[in-house]
Amino acid sequence: QVRETHLAELLRNQGKYDESITLYRDVLERTRTTRGDDFFGVAVITSLLANVLLDAGRLAEADAGFRDALDRMSRALPPGHIRIARTTENLALCLQAQERYAEAEPLLLDAHAMYEAAGYDATRLIERLGTFFEAWGRPSEAARWRARTTEV
Numbered sequence: 001q002v003r004e005t006h007l008a009e010l011l012r013n014q015g016k017y018d019e020s021i022t023l024y025r026d027v028l029e030r031t032r033t034t035r036g037d038d039f040f041g042v043a044v045i046t047s048l049l050a051n052v053l054l055d056a057g058r059l060a061e062a063d064a065g066f067r068d069a070l071d072r073m074s075r076a077l078p079p080g081h082i083r084i085a086r087t088t089e090n091l092a093l094c095l096q097a098q099e100r101y102a103e104a105e106p107l108l109l110d111a112h113a114m115y116e117a118a119g120y121d122a123t124r125l126i127e128r129l130g131t132f133f134e135a136w137g138r139p140s141e142a143a144r145w146r147a148r149t150t151e152v
Contacts, residue, residue: 004023004026007023008027009048012052017055021052021058024052028045040072043073043083044069046072047065049065050066051090063091063098079114080114080118082118082120085114085120088111089107089108089125091107092111093128095107101132104132105136108129108132109129112126127145127146130146
């Protein structure tokens with residue numbers, strides 16, 4: 001199944017979203033069948049699938065997938081784990097794509113706090129926060145975050 005997830009990611013990177021989605025769904029179903037619904041790999045594959053759905057513009061499906069993955073990860077991992085931080089960030093990006101900025105903002109800030117608390121490199125997320133606030137029409141907040149990119 002590892003080989004198949006790598007292939008699904010390759011297809012995603014090539015923009016072959018439908019093929020990637022089909023393959024991820026197949027791997028997810030087989031994982032649930034062979035390892036059980038509570039197996040941590042279900043959370044990981046669900047998150048990977050949600051990323052492709054986001055890329056494909058299938059935002060409602062991506063939103064549901066990120067929420068499911070985040071719920072599973074939050075039950076299995078310690079608070080602030082990098083997978084929780086990344087999935088929180090990705091859910092926020094999905095909400096941003098839906099122009100649901102007020103819902104996305106606390107998630108992005110939570111993800112940033114998790115990255116900082118754990119000592120993860122937050123440079124990419126800081127840049128995204130600048131873009132996020134610009135898209136939301138809050139240029140002063142965007143400028144504040146963009147100024148931080150020069151500090152990192």
